[in-house]
Amino acid sequence: MSDNTNHKEVSYLEYQGKYRGILGWILSTDHKRIGLLYLYTMLLFFSIAAILGLLMKTQLIAPGETIMGPQTYNSFFTLHGIIMIFIIVVPGLPAVFGNFFLPIMIGAKDVAFPRINLLSWWLYIIGILIVLTSQFTGGGPPDTGWTFYAPYSFQTPTNVLPAVFGAFVMGFSSILTGINFVVTIHRMRAPGMKWLRMPLFPWTLYGTAWIQILATPVIGITLMLIIAERMLGIGFFDPALGGDPILYQHLFWIYSHPAVYIMILPAMGVISEIIPVFSRKSIFGYRAIVLSTMAIAFVGYFVWGHHMFTSGMSGRALFTFSFLTFLVAIPSAIKVFNWVATMHKGSLHLHTPFFWALSFLFVFMIGGLTGLVLGALATNVHLHDTHFVVAHFHFIVFGGTGFAFMGAVHYWFPKMFGRMYDANWANLGWGIFFIGFLSLYLPMFFLGMSGMPRRYYDYLPEFHGMNILSSMGAWVMISGILIIFANLIRSARSGPKTTEKNPWGGKTLEWQVDTPPTLENFDEIPAVDKTPYDYRDYAENTNS
């Protein structure tokens, strides 16, 4: 959309561009509308994948076949993984909140390439549609797991190709978003916003964007090789054709491990925004957090082998990968210490986004510490491919990224919609969700320690007790999600209107623009002359 000074004071929600109605959204190049397009798409698919997860946990409430057979269960965990990884958490925070807030937080009118930004969303939608065709055509829903491990992915009669091709197309969406963000951050920061005056959420988006650009092509190539092998019979990975299945695992994890950092880095950024605001205090160790962000983005490339400790790699490779895995734990620990130190001598305002941030700290610590158990060679051999791993990555990917996502929604909601949600319902939903989350995933650690492998639709009676607890946790957690979603959806449509620019007392630029923001965010691009979380005024006056 071109500049239109007549509409300067109209919010982006009311702005009337070239197109009306739904076209005004799906053809809009406004970064804020694109952010919301992603949000709505993810809300829909998250709900589907969460229901699949709930049904799987219900199947596991007792040994034997309770509500579904193995073929259904196997296709459920495959689709659950594909949706949650490729459609939700990989694009996740950058696509929704990065799009919406990155330009505003660095004082820009939009991202560097608004049309490419819209193209990213369209590629994402096309990728989703291709993945969905795999469910309804050919030999039936894929049953390979989201990892598509060779050679099973070549032998199953199910419809693997569309799922793989859909993921391939979504990869381009990810790469384009990455390029867009890198250029935006380099070229479009407000005057005076030096690198070390940039808020931490944009910093994490920067690290993430580089991973998206550098790592995603690897998975693209790998997925193309699968397609070539399945369609043309060229033996890359299938030993029956002279290929090497372990080569597939290497290529897959060279992308998919950095992808974990694509998922968690922006979440760390969100937490770094929320904690200083609700502590009314500058973030502790800004430079240390920036450095640790870039260190994670860098070292994260070199640890993929820890997914393959039992695959038959050489001992020297295992030694090296285990060592590097322990190194990458350090920057995450540094962040946790700095977040906690930020609260020290702050003035803590307990609102919903802060609850999400605090619970993030707890579940992220559990996820990170259990990662150490998996990073050590001897313990990994016992725990690899068990429920322990499932619990660990749900604590990181759902506990980490998911809690930060929920925190981000509740933090930026008034700015995005110009309406406020009901805080009591939001807090109740958070509490139920948190309890459900812990009772769903904590028992899985015990199951894994006792030797229950993952991807099992049935199990031996000795694993029954913990599975009952875990399955009941799933129902509690889903109840929490229902309350949270109902509250947010109702409030976005008819919650009390607000035009207050800064309801939480934030210091970053998004809290200085109109609520909801205008099309071009700023009447005049602000000049930045201090660090992003300067709460000296609160420290000097008592009027908090």
Next chain:
Amino acid sequence: MYPLGASTFVEGVNNAFVFILGVSFFFLISITAVIIYFLIRYNKKRNPKPTHVEGNNWLEFIWTAIPLVLVMGMFYYGYVAWIPMKRIPDEGFHVTANARMWSFSFTYDNGRVTDKLFVPKDTAIILSLNARDVLHSLYIPAFRIKEDMVPGLTDNRMWFQANNTGTFTIFCAEYCGLQHALMYTDLVVMEPDEFWEWYADTTAVAPVIPEDANLALLGRQVVESKGCIACHSLDGTVVIGPSFLGKFGDPVRVITDGVEREIIYDEEYVRRSIYDPDYDITVGFRRGQMLSYEGEVTEDEVMLIIEFLKSLNE
């Protein structure tokens, strides 16, 4: 929650667990306690005016250095407990472990083949890992060991030494398709004397079937121990291959060399389907789903399976 430890690796692995989990619990509990203390002490009611602090380089150094030392300790514990798993001894009792969708079988050097793994106590057991179709992983939780079984990978081995007699579970840990969850068997550790007696008892290799034996029942045992019913149901439901129920002696439509034809479900058809499964494909099913059982099912066992199939008609 540890399963009862029973191999020489268990002690080292458990030490690594104790160290890593001990440090982890310490940090989890103390950081959580500090957060809760801050929430009370620095609540806005009690502390309306924050203090301006931007950071402290000494603290940054300390909380970088201490975790670094601790994780290097974790790395070390994990490494030293893992080294013995990788150092496969030269001398030991050798067994070939075979995996296929969705069953294990074990071939001993004297030609004996079993569906459970029998080993002597206090002896180094060296397993050659062999996968017929897709990835599998041989996992013995009580022994703390696991190694993937990769098709096409030769010289893929693992080893262990049992400290106690008893029966332990072997799971397949790497997802291998439909009945992955049902792919488990037993590891039976015996006293050496008892084991060697069992091992030398070659009558079990070519069992003499008594005249009055119930052949159909023996056939059922073969079908169960070879993992046939993972794909061929006994109750008429279609899983991967055709059900075994009530077909023997009936005409069946198959595709042979791309040509559809009708043949009789007879002894010859059963035998060919076991040794050359892709020769006749029942209409409605796919090629390549089953690999030959040549060398895994003996002629005698085929005879027993046929008796069992006949009994399903009654």
